[in-house]
Amino acid sequence: MIRQYELVERVRAYDPNVDESLLDRAYVFSMKAHGSQKRASGDPYFLHPLEVAAILTDMRLDDATIVTGLLHDTLEDTVATYEEVEALFGNEVAQLVDGVTKLSQLELSSEDAKQAENFRKFVLAMSNDIRVLLVKLADRLHNMRTLHFIKNPDKRRRIALETVEIYAPLAERIGMQAMKTELEDLSFLYLNPDARESIVTRLNFLTEKAGNVQERVTRELEETLKRAGIIAEVFGRQKQPYSIWRKMQRDNVSFEQLSDVMAFRVIVDDEDACYRAIGVVHGAWRAVPGRFKDYISNPKPNNYSSLHTTVLGPERQRIEIQIRTRDMHAIATFGVAAHWRYKQDAHKIDGLQYGWLRHMVEMLENAESPEEFLEHTKIDLYSDQVFCFTPKGDLITLPRGATPIDFAYMVHTDVGHTCVGAKVNGTMVPLSTPLNNGDQVEIVRSRAQTPSPMWENIVVSGRARAAIRRFLRMQGRGEYHELGLKLVERAFIRAGYNLSDQTLEPACKVLSMKTVDDLLVEVGRGNITVRQVLEAEFPGEKNRKDRRSNIMPVDGTYAIPVSGANPGVAMTLGSCCHPVPGDRIVGVVTPGKGVIVHTIDCEALGTVTEDPDAWLNLSWEADAAQHGFHLASIEIRSHNEPGALGKISTLIGKNHGNITNLKLTERSLRLFTILIELEVQDVKHLTEIIAALRTLTVVESVDRVRS
Incomplete structure (x- = not known):
């Protein structure tokens, strides 16, 4: 166990101005708060927050984050309160601890809505202070390192699945490659132990067969660069089992077909040396076509910078080489944490150039539900990336397979909504065209354009899909609102009331609607009937005979x-x-x-x-039609276009029919099917309404429903 003074010294090693008193108080407070609590391993529970704090010191984070690591479980698992933490450690630490606490129940389970809602909270918390994510990642890393102590195999698998689906991609997004790699490999151990064991066995066999090939290649690389006047530190590594397995799955190849299971990093003094080194490497060994990537000129969204190439290197083996400076290497390893000390407001979203996080917050605002937000986010988290340019030379990062519509929405939501065409490298292309690395894309816009439901099947980015769905949802909401208003107005008139004299607020309260607009939309959708609105607005309606x-x-x-x-x-x-x-x-x-x-x-x-x-x-009486209105049911297949519902309801009203209920039973990109119950006088009246509906251009077919 790390002792109190050892933790302070670990922080002092990179921060001479460490607040020793703050760390000491947090150490003692956490130890006392957790008291005799035990972990699944049987060890004192306090060892866990202590190890989390130690992981955070490896990232060289500030005092407040280290203290948060020590305290992150106190609010959830002990009798400690927010007010107590705030009084002892200040508002900043209290908010961080509270933010991490609210995320502690983020788990993949059968309760999808619960998991999605917790992930929504996660994004909000880390958008306000990225340190919440850093502490949570450190917490998850230590939990994964000790996952073998949990006896329930289903629980181990669930935690591993959550780690590889949520936490590892988030670690990659903030540039913490080392943590991402370890989280993935630890998860792989529980998600597919047989596959992992097979890959590890083959890697060990290759190592024994080739001897110290890694050392020989490292030495030859260093000597080749030294002869060219470039002083470099070179070290090699085998790729991780999970990385190899994922490549086998993605490219549908066997282990024997993989030829670049070794990777070498070349660390040089400055950026100029990076480009000179790549020239030396390509001059000494044959480069594999299509495998050179310049992330110095075009950094990844998480600020990762490096030169990547694959060559048929020493000993005729295909190897991957990454060339970078020491600062680039620090950022590649620790991401946002690597340059924490150089940014006064590094914990704020606006202080970071992580556009993906701002985009996640935008998707959160556009999503109708937490489940939809989680769907959009996973799309973006798991996608490989392509890099394209605007006509002005601005870099736009997109998921692989993205189309010009994705590009338009990444530039701005309004650009996406008004996109009618696109030029890729100066040539007009269909909006469904997949974009490639280096493409220059110019979006052609028209203010008359609006998003089409078909676009949902074209786009691949969560940001574009969320924006399209929100637009279509709001457009449909307007139609439902108009229809609901007409239904309620007619019901009020026939019951002897004037809708303009009523606020509908009592009905909103009884029917648990936030606003009158929401109430009318739900009536238009058929989720609430006009009878329910009448009875909620006028309680006496339940017991009085109809007028x-x-x-x-x-x-x-x-x-x-x-x-x-x-x-x-x-x-x-x-x-x-x-x-x-x-x-x-x-x-x-x-x-x-x-x-x-x-x-x-x-x-x-x-x-x-x-x-x-x-x-x-039976037979109808001769004057049956004069006894009032009778319910009939019709099924309409209509074109899926703006205003269709409004045209249908207006025409029914003009022909003296009254819609009492409706339900969308089927919807596709081109058509939707709607079941309508309406009041008519007789068959002749119903036939006239059906004939009138069939004249509408938006209507594909109308049929009476008899069963």
Whole structure:
């Protein structure tokens, strides 16, 4: 166990101005707070926050972050309170500890909504202070190093899956390559132990077979560069098992087909030496075409800079070589933590040039739900990248396979919304064209353009998908709002009320709607009926008889204008076929329900009793159409375009029909299917409405639903 003075000395080694008193207080407070608590290994629990703090010192982080590492579990697992931590260690530390505490339940489980909501909190917390993520990564790293002490194999696998899907990609995004690699390999041990063991065995066999080839290649590289006047530090390494396995999966190749399982890093004094070194390497050994990447001229979004090349190197082996300066190497290893001391506001999102994090916050704002946000984020976290340029030379980083639409949304949401075409390297291309590294992209815009639902199948970036979905959702919301307003207005008029005199606030409260707009949208979507709105707005509506005989009471037993049944028998119109005056009808005596009236061609009749005494020949009374309105059901297939719902509802209203309920049953990029229940006088009235709907250009087909 690291002792108190040892922890202070570790920090003092890189920060002479360390606040020794602060670290001492945190050490003692955490040890006392955790008291006799034990880890799964049987060790004192305090060892965990101590090891987390030690990992943070390896990153050379500031006092507040080290203290947060010591205290990160106190609010969740001990009796310590936020107020107590704030009083002893200040507001900055208290907020950091609280931020990490709120993320402690981020787990992959069957409760997808819970996991997604916690991830949403995670992004918000680290966007305010990136140190929250650094502490959480250190916490996860130590937990993964001790995961073998957890006895439940399902729990080990769940934690490993969460690590490789969430934490390792986040570590990579902030440039912490060493931590990302270790997290992945530790996860691999539990997610696919057989595959990992196979790869490790083959790597060991290659090492034994080739002898000290790594040492020989390192020495030859150093000597070759030295003869060219370049002093460099060279060291080699085998690629990690998880990295090898992922490449085998991605490229669909066997282990034997991999030819670059060794990688060498060349560390030089300055940037000029990097470019001179790459020239020497390419002059000495044959370069593999298409494998040279210049991340110095075009750094990755996490500020990673280096020159990458693959050559047929010494001993005729294919090897990967990375050339960088010492500062570049520090950033490649520790990412944001490497230059912490040089940025006064390094913990703030605006103090970092990590556009991906700002984009994640934008996706958070555009997503309809935490689950949708998690979906968009994972798309971006797991994607390889391509680098493209604007006409002005600005670098835009995109997921591999991105299209000009992705590019447009990465420039600005408004550019994406108004994109009508694109020039790639000066040539007009379809918007679905995949972009390649180095492409120069010019977006052609039109203010008349709006996003198409088809774009969702074209884009690959989470940012673009989130923006498109939000636009379409808001556009659809407007249509639902308009339809809901018309439905409520008609219901109020027929019940004898004036909607303009009502605020609908009582109905919002009863139906748990935040705003009147939300209420109307839900009515338009069919999630809330106008009857519910009436009864919520006017509580007396539940108990009073309807002012119109044509509105069926909840139990459906009002006097139906048909003849052929005994007087006094309860009668109900079948909800399966919605008979209306003019239909040929039949009655079925049903125990406990009286007589149910069906249309003669209702499909439900095939499943009812065959007892001839239960069947009644019914007919509508001569003035049935004058008794009021009756429910009918129609199915409309409409083109999926702006304003379609509004046109349909307006036309039904103009033809004196009244929509009482509707439901979207199917939706595709081109069409959507909507089931509408509406009040009509008789079959003739219904036929007129159907004929009128078929004249609309947005309508593909209209059919009455009889089952």
